[in-house]
């Protein structure tokens with residue numbers, strides 16, 4: 610690629626990170642200000658195969674104190690290939706995307722992570738390899754009811770993991786791989802041209818909560834920004850514009 614084009618693309622990246630004068634000064638009206646209907650808080654379920662998740666996390670008997678969890682957090686890329694329990698998976702999901710309260714008449718969700726304007730514009734998809742009590746395959750988290758829906762088999766799981774994660778094949782031994790998608794209109798409805806930077810900051814909170822909750826359970830994980838966008842979107846049937854994967858994290862048992 611030509612040097613000039615590379616410089617342009619770098620500038621595009623920098624421009625995304627800050628609000629331009631034009632963005633700051635323009636008198637745009639958001640769809641919320643125009644009284645257009647609010648988008649759904651979460652995606653509707655599409656499958657008939659629903660798995661309820663237990664929320665009695667006292668059964669996990671977590672003994673690590675808060676300071677140890679923060680100090681012990683690190684990126685782990687070597688997993689023992691052992692399963693995690695369904696309750697552990699339930700804990701991980703709840704701590705990174707769980708809904709604690711619904712405000713107003715389905716106006717906003719309050720969750721275990723913060724989110725600019727409580728927009729919570731992410732959906733959580735999973736490749737499950739080894740979770741006790743669950744068959745292998747693709748799943749989608751339903752945060753309003755704390756359930757999973759089964760989305761189907763994956764023809765060649767090892768290959769899919771490798772392809773979606775740009776050849777980071779150490780992830781093939783994870784028990785579960787989280788893929789977080791972004792649904793832009795959930796933020797754009799309120800923030801329009803200012804929606805996108807805060808949304809990526811939100812993703813960081815989701816990732817950190819997942820790291821910390823895995824650490825509390827003595828599991829390991831590693832945040833991933835290197836993934837194949839099209840391949841991830843295709844795997845979960847996302848159109849790549851109204852919804853697309855922005856973050857991933859394998860989680861597994863560590864020795």
Ligand SMILES: Cc1cc2nc3c(=O)[nH]c(=O)nc-3n(C[C@H](O)[C@H](O)[C@H](O)COP(=O)(O)O)c2cc1C
Nearest residue numbers: 682683684685686777813816831832833834835836
């Ligand atoms: C946003 C983000 C993206 C990352 N992407 C990758 C990745 O694609 N592959 C990888 O092996 N590690 C990835 N990491 C992990 C970092 O390399 C790791 O956090 C860093 O080396 C610091 O190590 P620590 O997490 O153990 O403190 C990512 C971390 C973050 C926060």
